Amino acid sequence: MFDLEALRRFGANVEDGLNTCVNNEEFYLKMVRKAVADASFDRLEKAVEGKDLDEAFEAAHALKGALGNLAITPILEPVVEMTEHLRGREDMDYGPYLKTILDKKKELEEIVNADV
Amino acid sequence: MKEFGYSGKNRRRVLIVDDEEINRLILGRMIAEKYDPEYAENGEKALELLQDPSKRYSLILLDLWMPVMDGFDLLGRIRSDEELSNIPVIVMTSEKAAEARSIKLGADDFISKPYRSPEVIKARCDRIIQLYENRKILRSAEKDTLTGLYTREFFNEYIIQIDTFDSQMDMDALVLNIEHFHMVNEMYGRSMGDKVLGCVGEILRELFGDSVFIACRPDADYFYMYISHRDDYDTVFARFNSELSAVTDIPVIRYRVGIYEHVEKSNTIEERIDHAKLACDGVRGDYTKPISFYSKELHEVDLYHERLVHDIDEAIFNRDLIVYYQPKYDITGDTPRLRSAEALIRWKHPELGMISPGDFIPLFENNGLIQKLDHYVWAEAALQVRKWKVRHGISIPVSVNVSRVDIYDPDLKNRLSSIVKENKLTTDELMLEITESAYADDAKALIEVVEQLRGMGFKIEMDDFGSGYSSLNMITTIPIDVLKMDMKFIRNMNRDEKSLKMVELVIDIAKFLKVPVVAEGVEDASQVETLKGMGCDVIQGYYFSKPVMPQEFEEFIIEEVRRRKKAEKK
Structure with missing residues (x-):
């Protein structure tokens, strides 16, 4: 069942996320559902594949903001690191970052959809 | 006073601009208790909403990194627009470098990402909205709308x-x-x-x-x-x-x-x-x-005038204003006969000494205080006429000044009438001098008042005739009883042909109007001779006497009584 406890087990900083969502549990969970469906994940994946660093930065930056507010730490941490590399448009292999991010996102997706 | 932020149905509208829907919704949820949030996912969409004349936004919460049109671009456009620059902008950012850039572009405040303190964010929104609204009120009170100058x-x-x-x-x-x-x-x-x-x-x-x-x-x-x-x-x-x-x-x-x-x-x-x-x-x-x-001199004159204005009531109360009388003699016969007098005011100030009427009369004519002075002189003069009458058995009418401001006083007739009654005089014993400048002000009003006063039996003397620019026009429309010619002409008539001609002319006009003419400022025998030769009726001036105190004036009355008795015997 998708609830605060499940999010906590996943590694999210539920207290912070809930606080940002004015302590409204229902609203917080709704926002987390939205986060896993966020189009920026796709944008980031495509941009990295196409080596479009500008686009990749924008997508990573957008994800950073949303995940940061919701305090979904396991995905937020690699996104933050990746964003900083992308900010300098560093020519590096972003594949491992992307993989961690997408794996964690998939994991969260399963948690979110557990009760569906 | 209403609590700020709650204004019934018309809640303030806040525009949240962020490309990330989750962030928009979270902020919206934070402020929804007090404000109506609206959303735009990039600068371009935001600009469209901001330019909608049906909407007024109280605050913009702006993300910086956005596709299509980013926050910096939008901020620049907002601050360069006269209307939009009246909306406060709070920038949401997690980067220090972006803070400096956006403050240069005109951001009012920052909210750090992630949004961990909803109460602080709400308070910052309140504060900045209030600040702008107060500023707007102040600005609208700052300028005069007609001229664009300050209030x-x-x-x-x-x-x-x-x-x-x-x-x-x-x-x-x-x-x-x-x-x-x-x-x-x-x-x-x-x-x-x-x-x-x-x-x-x-x-x-x-x-x-x-x-x-x-x-x-x-x-x-x-x-x-x-x-x-x-x-x-x-x-x-x-x-x-x-x-x-x-x-x-x-x-x-x-x-x-x-x-x-x-x-x-x-x-x-x-x-x-x-x-x-x-x-x-x-x-x-x-x-x-x-x-x-x-200049300093101008200032000193002003201070002096202030002092006079300040002291006038006390002067009236303490009787520092003294009415002097200058005799007017009828020169139509073999010997001059005391016909009447003119009341002239003098101010004996306890500290400033004798003050020239030239210092205070024009001043009081300008500020309206002359009316107080006139009322004082009317009462004093009427009382004096009565005293002389009782003491010597003859009536010496006294001319008093009626200023422009008196003409417009609806109480003028009542006041004059009761002064005359109180002193058991007839209305022709208090003669009223008006100047032709009153005619230039409002001819119609002046004619009406003069007609009413004459109807009551008062005699009207036109003072300083010939000095103004409306003389000839006026004299045909205004009914008067005596013409007093401007003393300038008399003063210059024996050395200046033009003045002499003017004197002749005024005397002719008086003859035409069938009213006596009074020559003021007559100083020597030759002037008297000239005037007499021209047919002038009455003379006033140093030749007979300077203006004197009532006690001194009594000598002229005693002399006149003596002359009349003598004439009777003959």
């Missing part, structure tokens, strides 16, 4: 700022007045009047654009200015003149300017303006010289 309160505030932050700056205070502005309103209509005032504001701003310049319109047709010192006011105001006429299409708009140069900073703002105003009012009516500068 009086803000004018003072900005002078204080200059005093505080630029205390060494050499400043001038100016007061400008549009003369007879009510005539512009009457002749061209109110909207033209407003246009003129608006143009004055605009032209002044333009002419003094190269100076430190603060101006306001404290009321109606007065403008106050505070300007960094300059030496070219003559040139500047010549330009003011031509530009004002050109813009308004009114050929001549008369104005006057008083300038207090190099203001003394130890003076209060009020005093600085008062000095300029004093200089301005000093040039009233002098169309050849619209600019006047304040």
Whole structure:
């Protein structure tokens, strides 16, 4: 069942996320559902594949903001690191970052959809 | 006072601009308790909403990194737009570098990402909205809508700022007045009047654009200015003149300017303006010289006048105002006969000594206080006529002055009538002198009042006849009983052909009107002879006597009683 406890087990900083969502549990969970469906994940994946660093930065930056507010730490941490590399448009292999991010996102997706 | 942020149905609208929906919704949820959030996912969409005239936003919460149009771009556009720049902007960012850039572009505050303290965010939104709304109220109170100049309160505030932050700056205070502005309103209509005032504001701003310049319109047709010192006011105001006429299409708009140069900073703002105003009012009516500068002498005269105005009530109460009497002699027969007297006021000030009527009469004529003086003289003179009558058995009528301001007093007839009654006199024993300048003011009113007074039995003397510009026109329309010719002509008649001709002319006019003519200011026997030869009826002047105290005047009465008795015996 998708609830605060499940999010906590996943590694999210539920207290912070809930606080940002004015302590409204229902609203917080709704926002987390939205986060896993966020189009920026796709944008980031495509941009990295196409080596479009500008686009990749924008997508990573957008994800950073949303995940940061919701305090979904396991995905937020690699996104933050990746964003900083992308900010300098560093020519590096972003594949491992992307993989961690997408794996964690998939994991969260399963948690979110557990009760569906 | 309503609590800020709650205004019933019309809640304030806040625009949240962020490309990330989750962030938009979270912020929206945070502020929804107090405000109506609206959303835009990039700068372009935000601009569309902001330009919708049906919507008014109280705050913009702006993300910086967005596709299509980013936050920096939008912020720049907002701050360069006159309307939109009145909306506060709070930038949401997690980067220090972006903070500096956005504050340069005009951001008002920052919210750090992630949004961990909803209470702080809400409080910051409240504070910035309140700040802007207060500023807007202040700004709307700052300017006079007609002229675009400051209101009086803000004018003072900005002078204080200059005093505080630029205390060494050499400043001038100016007061400008549009003369007879009510005539512009009457002749061209109110909207033209407003246009003129608006143009004055605009032209002044333009002419003094190269100076430190603060101006306001404290009321109606007065403008106050505070300007960094300059030496070219003559040139500047010549330009003011031509530009004002050109813009308004009114050929001549008369104005006057008083300038207090190099203001003394130890003076209060009020005093600085008062000095300029004093200089301005000093040039009233002098169309050849619209600019006047304040000086110490001007100030001393002003202080002296203030003192006189201040002391007048006490002077009346303490009887420091003394009525003197100058005899008027009928010279139509072989021996001059005392016919009447003129009441003339003297002020014996306990500290300033004798004050010349020339110092206080024009002053009181200007400020209306002359009415008090007139009332005092009427009562004193009537009482004196009665005393003489009782004591010597003959009536010596006394002429008193009726000033312009008295003419318009609805109580004039009652007052004169009761003074006469109280002293058991007849109305022809108190003669009323009016000057022809009253005619120039409002001929119709003057004629009406004069007719009523004559109807009551009062005799009207036209004083200073020939000195004004309306003499001939007036004399045919206004009913009078005596003509007093201007003493200038008498004074010059034996050495100046023109004056002599004028005297002749006035005497002829009096004959034509079948009224006696009085010559004032007659000083020597040759003048008496000339006047007598011309057919002048009555003479007043030093030849017979200077104005004297009532006790001294009694000698003339005793002499007249003696003469009459003698004549009777014959």
